Amino acid sequence: MGDWSFWKRVRGLVEAPQPLLEVEGDVPFYEPPKTPFPDQVFRKFEVGLTGLGIEVLDNVVDWHAHNPRTFWIGEIHLHHGNDWRWKAERGKFIINELSPL
Secondary structure, three states, X not given: OOHHHHHHHHHHHHHOXXXXXXXXXXXXXXXXXXXXXXXXXHHOOEEXXXXXXXXXXXXXXXXXXXXXXXXXXXXXXXXXXXXXXXXXXXXXXXXXXXXXX
């Protein structure tokens, strides 16, 4: 993942209907400009977890259940009904297992 694709993902976590991250600053969050980086406004952003972000990290809730989306990652189309999840206890990805965490 390159720098700009990383910032695109961060922006998605900030701007989702029920975000995982919140940003405090003088202006709304934006992806950093290509040059010069980072600019003075961007340097002042403070990022923190939302309450939902904490619940997701604690494995209490599923973020995608709160923010259903459709998007592509590589050649994988993620959407409701094709939900991939990493299950650490199994050491693999699972598909369509929407049972409680």
